[in-house]
Amino acid sequence: MKGKLYLIPTTLGDTSINQVIPQDIQELIPTIKHFIVENIRTARRYLKKVNSSINIDELRFYELNKHSSPSEISGYLNAIKDFDIGIISEAGCPGVADPGADVVKLAHEKNIQVVPLVGPSSILMSLMASGFNGQNFAFNGYLPIKANERAKKIKQLDSRSLSENQTQIFIEAPYRNNKLVEDLIANCSGGTKLCIAVDITMESEFIKTLPVKAWKGMDIDLHKKPAIFLLHREK
Structure with a gap:
């Protein structure tokens, strides 16, 4: 079954996870093993903040920035044939004033279900x-x-x-x-x-x-x- 593309919100700064990220999203995040992120280091830190039991070494990260080519972005979505993928921006909600919008656009072209999650904007x-x-x-x-x-x-x-x-x-x-x-x-x-x-x-x-x-x-x-x-x- 084809996976889904989850748009995962992050905190806007040094804010408590529980203050801005709903509990059901905190429970969903550990089930995702593939992530498209702006910065791998900060994404790893955020995931551990969400749930300290997450094994970072088991995860696959694809880095997205202004230098990422359309072919690279398309390749990032290949894993969705078998797995769900999450997009994590540097702060707030992915896809808004954010390079994640390019991934979302391509996901729609590939008929991949896009799931926006609640978080701070x-x-x-x-x-x-x-x-x-x-x-x-x-x-x-x-x-x-x-x-x-x-x-x-x-x-x-x-x-x-x-x-x-x-x-x-x-x-x-x-x-x-x-x-x-x-x-x-x-x-x-x-x-x-x-x-x-x-x-x-x-x-x-x-x-x-x-x-x-x-x-x-x-x-x-x-x-x-x-x-x-x-x-x-x-x-």
Whole structure:
């Protein structure tokens, strides 16, 4: 019988497994012996955290990253003829802002059953906590790095939020967070609401929504912290 492709959620940081991963998923994970992962070392550590009795040496890992070719990805799914396979990303839910989406796409083409499992998504959790429009929103991934292109994109998102009543969500490499906040303050309308969500589900969690003009001058250090940024401009 053909196996299934399970999309296995992970913690968003140093969070208790029991806090964010349902018990039935904790019981399912040890039954899977083949895993497609972004990083083998962190995947092994996560699996042992889920269940310390898991024998890592009995498992087969296939590494997935931006350098993985379509032929390699296709080969990773060959084992599913006989076994279930799990996808594990570095944090949160596989397939969302994650290279696992390429595997899922191919699985559908091969008529393989895809099973998403419940777990934490920083994108949805930040939207839930922002107070912004949850019926019309867009996840924009990373903004451009070049200053002029980034400024143009921010202004476009600000304008689009106003014209379409749409929440704009995006992320940044953690070491560029502080610069992004500066750019948002410089390029957004002062009345636009900005929500910054940091370290979601962790003890250091910080989620705050304020007008852009109110963020100006605030002493906030986001350097190297996992963060989600949301904009919403009302008429």
